[in-house]
Every structure is written in C-alpha cells, then in structure tokens.
Amino acid sequence: MKPIKIVVTDYIEPDLEWERQQLARFEHVHLEAHQLKFAPQEDLVAAVRNADVILVNMVPLTAEVIGRLDRCRLIIRHGVGYDNVDVAAATARRIRVAYEPDYCTDEVAEHAIALMLAAWRKLFVGRQVLEESSRNGIWNFDAIYPIAGLRGKTLGIVGCGRIGSTVLARLRSFGFQFLVCDPYLTATRRAELGVPVVPLAELLPAADIVTLHAVLNAETRHLIAAPQLRAMKSTAYLVNTARGGLVDTDALVRALRERWIAGAAIDVYTKEPPDPDFSLFGLPNVVLAPHLGWYSEEANWSIREKIVEDFVRFIEGRPPRFLINQELA
Numbered sequence: 001m002k003p004i005k006i007v008v009t010d011y012i013e014p015d016l017e018w019e020r021q022q023l024a025r026f027e028h029v030h031l032e033a034h035q036l037k038f039a040p041q042e043d044l045v046a047a048v049r050n051a052d053v054i055l056v057n058m059v060p061l062t063a064e065v066i067g068r069l070d071r072c073r074l075i076i077r078h079g080v081g082y083d084n085v086d087v088a089a090a091t092a093r094r095i096r097v098a099y100e101p102d103y104c105t106d107e108v109a110e111h112a113i114a115l116m117l118a119a120w121r122k123l124f125v126g127r128q129v130l131e132e133s134s135r136n137g138i139w140n141f142d143a144i145y146p147i148a149g150l151r152g153k154t155l156g157i158v159g160c161g162r163i164g165s166t167v168l169a170r171l172r173s174f175g176f177q178f179l180v181c182d183p184y185l186t187a188t189r190r191a192e193l194g195v196p197v198v199p200l201a202e203l204l205p206a207a208d209i210v211t212l213h214a215v216l217n218a219e220t221r222h223l224i225a226a227p228q229l230r231a232m233k234s235t236a237y238l239v240n241t242a243r244g245g246l247v248d249t250d251a252l253v254r255a256l257r258e259r260w261i262a263g264a265a266i267d268v269y270t271k272e273p274p275d276p277d278f279s280l281f282g283l284p285n286v287v288l289a290p291h292l293g294w295y296s297e298e299a300n301w302s303i304r305e306k307i308v309e310d311f312v313r314f315i316e317g318r319p320p321r322f323l324i325n326q327e328l329a
C-alpha cells in the first residue's frame, strides 16, 4: 500500500502516543509530530512539504506555505476557528480543509457565561475587597459598588451559530431581553431562535452585555473598534470568547481606561499567549482568561477522537466529517 504521511505542525496534548496507538493497525501510515508554533517559516515548510495530511493547531498555514506543499491532500485544523489557514489558497491547490466544529460548544458557552457573570458581579475585585476588609477589620465595598441586577437587562449576542445559540439557550431563564446580530442566519433559524435579529449598530447601544461568537474572517476583523465601543452604553460589558482579531485591542484599552464601557471579559487574543507587557494587563475593569473556552477533560478527549476519525476516513478514502471548502467535496 502507498505510504501515507501525517504531519502535526503543533499540538497542545502532552504527547500523541494515544493517536499513534489508534493508527498502529495501519502499517503504511506514519505520524510525525512537531512543535512549530514559533518556528521560522523554512522549518515549517521543511516539515510539511511532503505530508499527505497536515494537522494544524495554531501555526499559520499561509498561502506561501501552502504553495510549497508537494502532495498534501488534506489539512485538518485542530479546533473550531480556522482563521490561521488560508483556505482559498488550499482550495486553489485542490487541498481539502477540514475542522472539528462540534467538540466544545457547551464549554465555550459556559465559559462565556462564567466570564460575563464574573465581570458583571466584579468577582475578581471582590477577592481584593475581602482581603483588604479582613486586614482592616471592617467592610469597605467602595471598589465594587455599584452592581445592577441582571433581570430585565439586554444581552446582545453577536454571531449566533453553534456557540452563540447555546449561550442564548442556556441563559433563557435569566430574565434577559435578547438581541442577536448575525447577518447569515436563515429565515428558519431566525424563527427558531424567536428573538429579535438586528444590525450591529442597533444591538450595541441597546445591550448591557455584548458577547462575541462570530467567526473571524476578513469581514469580521476589528468588528468591534473605537466607533463600536463608543456606541455601547457606559455601563455595558464586552465579552470575547471567539477570536482576538474581532476586537481592536488598542481601542478596547482606551475604552476601558476612559470608561466608554464599564468593563470587559476576554478569553482570546491577537497574539497568544500575549507579551508580558500586554496592554490589558493591569487594568482593573477587565477579566482575562487564558484561551481555555474550549477546554474540559471531555472536550479534550472528544477532539482527539474526532481527529483520529478524520485520519481514518482519509486513510480509507472517505471525506472528512466537516469539510470547509465544499467545492472540493
């Protein structure tokens, strides 16, 4: 049988022994794993050049890299967002691109809800207030007051696909008014959601919390920049568990410093991990998480199983579970 080479560009698992075991029955399949997230492009090209299948986590697979692949037929993005893969370049070279969009929907929704509640209830400031009050022997809530009640407040959901609609479903009992902005929902889907679907310009000034769940692409990059932040209520919070690139970070820093908005809760960054002098560190009105929306032990195993399933489908000549460039179906 013709040998098949699977190259992993970068991975977050401790090792890929489990994946190797799953593939051991295919003697002609060879899995080669690298950690090339910060490697020079030449090292990346050298590693992937003669791969049949590439599994990529965070490494950018640019048009230039894709242009230098000799025989690749499938790129699998380890995750939901695929903004680090130039899909158009892959399609032009007739390379299928697959992803795993169905492994952590509940987790990201739960993370977004945890972040919005933590920001709204000022939980992280609460810890400092508790310790200070303990040292002084008297309560002082000045750093926390005021907190408004959530019932009747408006939650704006930007991007209402798998994760956005799960946030909506999970929060229906909270007594929120909901507004959704998603220009690509079908009429059927809109009717199923049963909440107003409005343009972003209408959602922003009305929402008390804006939670981002849109994909990152050329259209949505900096969807939230200075004008959008200025359009929000000064008492509102912005939550981003989608992609760092959706938000103009410099504008967000200004918005938080100058109190155009009350606060933010962020899980995702344009550079990951951010540099030690990252501009959001040190601001009191932002809750920061380390891009772990996807994570639970269950989700972590689920994606490994789904990726192995896609490997096996490729080996057996079947299409991947979720193909992005449908024109190559």
Ligand SMILES: NC(=O)c1ccc[n+]([C@@H]2O[C@H](COP(=O)([O-])OP(=O)(O)OC[C@H]3O[C@@H](n4cnc5c(N)ncnc54)[C@H](O)[C@@H]3O)[C@@H](O)[C@H]2O)c1
Binding pocket: 080, 081, 082, 101, 104, 108, 158, 159, 160, 161, 162, 163, 164, 181, 182, 183, 184, 185, 213, 214, 215, 216, 219, 220, 241, 242, 243, 267, 268, 291, 292, 293, 294, 295
């Ligand atoms: N924090 C994490 O660990 C983590 C994990 C998984 C996914 N994500 C991110 O979460 C986001 C949502 O994932 P999903 O599985 O729900 O994807 P999805 O494809 O199911 O939904 C994305 C939605 O965004 C909408 N959209 C596209 N352009 C838009 C625009 N201009 N304005 C508003 N909406 C727009 C689409 O119509 C779609 O309904 C993605 O950005 C993904 O990368 C983050």
